[in-house]
Amino acid sequence: MKRRTGKADLQQAPVTFAKGVDERFQASTPLRALLNKVFPDHWSFLLGEIALFSFIILLLTGVFLTLFFDPSMSETAYEGAYPALRGTEMSQAYASSLHLSFEVRGGLFMRQMHHWAALLFMASIVVHMLRIFFTGAYRKPREANWVIGMALFLLGFLAGFTGYSLPDDGLSGTGLRIASAIMLSIPVVGTWISASIFGGEFPGHLIIGRFYIAHVLLIPGGLLALISVHLGLVFKQKHTQWPGPMRTNTNVVGERMFPRYALKQGGFFMAVFGTVALLAGLFQINPIWLFGPYRASEVSSASQPDWYVMFMDGLVRLMPNWQIYIGDYSLPPLFWPAVVGLGFFTTAPMAWPWLEARKTGDKRIHNLLERPRDNPERVGIGSMAVTFFIWATISGGNDVIADKFHISLNAMTWAGRIGLIVLPALAYFIAVRVCLGLQQHDREVLAHGVETGIIRRLPNGQFVEVHQPLGPVDEHGHPVPIEYGGWVVPKKMNRVGALAPAVKGFFFPVEKPSEAPVSPGMPPVSGDTREEITSGRK
Amino acid sequence: MTTLHHDAPDAPEPVDVDDPRLSRFDVVKEGLRRDEIEIITYESQFQGNNSKAEKRVVRNIALLFILAGVAAFAFLGFYIFWPWRFELGHTLSDYYTPLLGISLGIALFAVGFAILAWAKKLLPHEVSIQARHDGASPTDEQKITGQTMLFVGDELNQGVQRRPLLKGAIGFGLAPIGLVAAAPLIGGLIENPHKAEHPDLFTTGFSPAKNGGNLVRLTRDDGTPIRPEDVSTGGQMTVFPGIPHGATNEYADSPTLLIHLRADDAEETRNNADADRRNAGSMWGNYVAYSKICTHAGCPASLYEQQTNRLLCPCHQSQFLITRNAQPIFGPATRRLPMLPLGVDEEGYFVATSDYKDTVGPDFWERP
Ligand code: HEM
Ligand code: FES
Numbered sequence: 036m037k038r039r040t041g042k043a044d045l046q047q048a049p050v051t052f053a054k055g056v057d058e059r060f061q062a063s064t065p066l067r068a069l070l071n072k073v074f075p076d077h078w079s080f081l082l083g084e085i086a087l088f089s090f091i092i093l094l095l096t097g098v099f100l101t102l103f104f105d106p107s108m109s110e111t112a113y114e115g116a117y118p119a120l121r122g123t124e125m126s127q128a129y130a131s132s133l134h135l136s137f138e139v140r141g142g143l144f145m146r147q148m149h150h151w152a153a154l155l156f157m158a159s160i161v162v163h164m165l166r167i168f169f170t171g172a173y174r175k176p177r178e179a180n181w182v183i184g185m186a187l188f189l190l191g192f193l194a195g196f197t198g199y200s201l202p203d204d205g206l207s208g209t210g211l212r213i214a215s216a217i218m219l220s221i222p223v224v225g226t227w228i229s230a231s232i233f234g235g236e237f238p239g240h241l242i243i244g245r246f247y248i249a250h251v252l253l254i255p256g257g258l259l260a261l262i263s264v265h266l267g268l269v270f271k272q273k274h275t276q277w278p279g280p281m282r283t284n285t286n287v288v289g290e291r292m293f294p295r296y297a298l299k300q301g302g303f304f305m306a307v308f309g310t311v312a313l314l315a316g317l318f319q320i321n322p323i324w325l326f327g328p329y330r331a332s333e334v335s336s337a338s339q340p341d342w343y344v345m346f347m348d349g350l351v352r353l354m355p356n357w358q359i360y361i362g363d364y365s366l367p368p369l370f371w372p373a374v375v376g377l378g379f380f381t382t383a384p385m386a387w388p389w390l391e392a393r394k395t396g397d398k399r400i401h402n403l404l405e406r407p408r409d410n411p412e413r414v415g416i417g418s419m420a421v422t423f424f425i426w427a428t429i430s431g432g433n434d435v436i437a438d439k440f441h442i443s444l445n446a447m448t449w450a451g452r453i454g455l456i457v458l459p460a461l462a463y464f465i466a467v468r469v470c471l472g473l474q475q476h477d478r479e480v481l482a483h484g485v486e487t488g489i490i491r492r493l494p495n496g497q498f499v500e501v502h503q504p505l506g507p508v509d510e511h512g513h514p515v516p517i518e519y520g521g522w523v524v525p526k527k528m529n530r531v532g533a534l535a536p537a538v539k540g541f542f543f544p545v546e547k548p549s550e551a552p553v554s555p556g557m558p559p560v561s562g563d564t565r566e567e568i569t570s571g572r573k
Numbered sequence: 574m575t576t577l578h579h580d581a582p583d584a585p586e587p588v589d590v591d592d593p594r595l596s597r598f599d600v601v602k603e604g605l606r607r608d609e610i611e612i613i614t615y616e617s618q619f620q621g622n623n624s625k626a627e628k629r630v631v632r633n634i635a636l637l638f639i640l641a642g643v644a645a646f647a648f649l650g651f652y653i654f655w656p657w658r659f660e661l662g663h664t665l666s667d668y669y670t671p672l673l674g675i676s677l678g679i680a681l682f683a684v685g686f687a688i689l690a691w692a693k694k695l696l697p698h699e700v701s702i703q704a705r706h707d708g709a710s711p712t713d714e715q716k717i718t719g720q721t722m723l724f725v726g727d728e729l730n731q732g733v734q735r736r737p738l739l740k741g742a743i744g745f746g747l748a749p750i751g752l753v754a755a756a757p758l759i760g761g762l763i764e765n766p767h768k769a770e771h772p773d774l775f776t777t778g779f780s781p782a783k784n785g786g787n788l789v790r791l792t793r794d795d796g797t798p799i800r801p802e803d804v805s806t807g808g809q810m811t812v813f814p815g816i817p818h819g820a821t822n823e824y825a826d827s828p829t830l831l832i833h834l835r836a837d838d839a840e841e842t843r844n845n846a847d848a849d850r851r852n853a854g855s856m857w858g859n860y861v862a863y864s865k866i867c868t869h870a871g872c873p874a875s876l877y878e879q880q881t882n883r884l885l886c887p888c889h890q891s892q893f894l895i896t897r898n899a900q901p902i903f904g905p906a907t908r909r910l911p912m913l914p915l916g917v918d919e920e921g922y923f924v925a926t927s928d929y930k931d932t933v934g935p936d937f938w939e940r941p
Contacts, residue, residue, distance in 0.1 A: 216934075286705060298696070329822065357907075
């Protein structure tokens with residue numbers, strides 16, 4: 036008897052516990068709402084997740100690195116495991132980074148994971164931002180998240196730059212030197228700013244320590260705060276969704292957060308983590324031992340910064356040497372691309388949602404995304420920005436290109452300068468045209484139906500292609516035009532169920548064919564009207 | 574296989590969750606109703622129970638999990654037993670990091686795909702619809718909150734209006750408190766770049782002031798002085814001020830390029846230099862010395878092209894013409910590289926007869 040009650044109590048334990056929790060925190064209703072929350076799904080919604088997951092990887096690997104890294108600029112003679120540098124005078128910071136690479140078990144792996152995750156972080160932020168832009172996801176009520184996203188890019192940029200500077204190798208020292216020159220170029224207060232940040236003349240003895248605390252505490256803290264608000268807003272405002280059957284501006288169509296959505300997120304995190312691990316294991320990145328310690332007198336050619344800094348490097352290279360003299364004072368050309376340019380490109384786009392709303396007079400709330408083609412103007416402007424960014428980034432490596440393809444450097448620079456003005460305009464024009472063309476094709480298919488590829492000869496000898504109407508036909512057999520729904524229009528016969536869907540199974544078929552692909556606006560063709568295709572084997 | 578209901582039934586009626594006839598799913602649906610969610614489709618991805626397809630999916634997922642475990646063990650094995658200490662030459666330790674990456678990558682990928690397959694292939698397919706509530710709060714709520722905030726203002730205000738002394742005192746007292754918070758945070762950081770007698774901005778290690786008033790020798794990075802015959806014709810050498818720590822980053826603006834020009838180039842260079850107020854008389858014989866610190870952003874301009882007598886900065890490709898006072902002839906740099914006045918002391922070693930006459934390094938606002 037006793038035993039049985041004991042057992043029953045044990046079974047009852049979770050219930051008792053849960054009740055206890057609820058008595059104290061009234062957790063039931065919010066918890067259920069969380070479990071039930073519906074999320075829409077589309078592959079493009081995963082881009083932001085990649086950024087989040089790489090940030091988590093950065094936190095994990097970064098904390099490991101701090102356990103070994105020594106942010107000190109005092110000089111020592113290297114006595115470590117890497118023979119080529121033994122006896123060389125170098126900073127503690129560089130020596131400890133070498134130690135981390137060669138004498139800590141798995142240390143190099145962690146360093147490379149950290150660096151690859153940083154590159155992935157920035158890349159996914161940028162691609163995520165493009166998704167948001169081209170689909171109009173930033174429109175009311177989500178303007179705040181657009182602004183936060185831009186701020187995240189800027190903070191990520193600073194995190195990457197400070198991190199890149201920490202090992203104090205030849206490349207990072209050169210980067211610091213240029214950073215100091217950029218500060219010096221600011222009118223009136225430039226020398227004060229540089230002296231204050233470096234604690235005197237470049238390089239001084241403080242900068243690595245200061246960058247260190249910025250890199251491991253201040254900037255990650257800022258990122259963490261912004262990311263939390265960002266996700267909180269996504270949660271509160273609910274995710275946008277693509278138009279489609281049943282989807283309206285006032286609902287969310289998808290699946291509940293638990294279990295399916297959450298599981299998928301977990302699996303995806305593992306896949307991103309796995310990608311970073313593979314990259315870190317197989318592809319060397321930032322081999323600081325090859326660059327040697329930073330010496331003000333040495334630099335190797337073709338030294339490139341991380342990719343997200345290259346656009347700025349490119350702009351600096353392309354800037355003509357126009358110096359402005361005001362009396363006894365001068366304003367170096369470096370100021371324009373590096374201070375004004377970076378400031379402009381990271382902050383001006385923040386105003387975009389309001390600018391667009393103002394131009395179109397659109398004050399409505401938008402929860403449905405727009406297909407890029409349906410807003411050619413926006414796509415045009417976005418293409419301009421993307422072209423500008425890519426062209427500037429390529430120009431950041433123009434010496435490498437000149438060298439590899441035996442083009443004169445001066446020609447590369449001029450091509451860069453002209454391209455920077457001409458190409459974005461061209462991109463705008465092309466993008467708008469492409470969008471309009473796609474729109475028109477959609478409308479054609481809606482009006483006339485899908486091309487079947489079947490050619491019919493009429494009694495008068497004329498050849499016509501047979502079209503499969505997407506909707507009902509009138510008494511003459513002409514399709515009744517269908518309204519465009521803002522979503523994919525099926526344009527191939529197999530998208531409307533003409534061909535039997537693929538048979539499941541790799542070597543031999545497993546059971547019935549799967550259901551026909553769903554095309555919005557068209558109820559799926561149900562599977563049981565079709566015959567099973569067998570391989571002939573039994 | 575059911576298809577989607579286009580005509581979704583009207584919102585379901587609330588149910589009594591204590592009704593013993595309800596299944597667990599019914600209770601869940603009541604919760605969904607309360608959260609304004611409607612499950613439109615909820616169906617197994619397989620036909621029938623325990624179908625062939627289902628078994629196959631289950632088997633694949635299980636295989637993935639097992640693969641993950643194997644790879645994870647492999648990772649641990651490599652991590653612990655593989656020789657990892659760096660050794661010169663091609664050794665097993667070269668493969669340490671790649672092996673870690675591959676095994677960890679496979680383990681994580683396998684777990685990831687297993688979970689994804691589980692969620693995507695095994696769990697029932699579902700389409701749910703949840704209502705959104707966008708837009709502003711009800712107008713009466715807006716009004717109440719607005720009035721509440723204004724009332725808070727009133728409360729504070731009344732207090733102050735009746736007590737003018739308080740008003741002044743608050744204004745006087747709070748402003749400096751704000752400054753007090755900012756001052757120590759920012760004040761300690763501020764450095765005056767001009768405070769030294771010879772500010773580093775305008776002084777390099779070649780200034781006699783750094784050498785007890787004596788002329789500073791040109792030295793190699795190991796500190797040894799240089800005689801003219803140490804640099805062959807057409808050759809060049811990076812030199813540093815011959816003072817303690819002269820070749821370290823402490824004197825980051827001092828690295829200098831000493832060039833021994835061929836006679837005809839030297840002739841041209843001297844003519845151009847002597848025609849210039851600042852550079853006149855700075856060459857010594859066929860030798861000329863320019864600051865190595867690019868006037869654009871401070872990289873060492875270190876690529877010397879003998880044929881064309883150009884100095885190329887690798888950072889943003891500014892090019893300087895050696896024979897013409899190191900004028901920039903291409904790229905973003907605006908200002909020429911300063912020339913170091915050269916001489917030879919009584920022991921036959923190169924010295925700088927004074928510091929640079931132009932400011933070295935990247936440009937800034939108050940450069941003279
Ligand atoms: C979004 C955030 C971050 C970015 C973009 C980033 C980026 C970088 C980069 C590019 C490097 C140079 C890596 C190399 O040596 O090859 C680096 C180094 C470093 N990072 Fe981060 N990081 C981030 C967050 C963190 C966090 C959160 C920590 C620690 C709490 C951290 C700690 C370190 C340390 C200690 C180093 C120097 C290690 C070394 O190079 O030897 N980082 N970081
Ligand atoms: S630093 Fe020399 S060109 Fe920019």
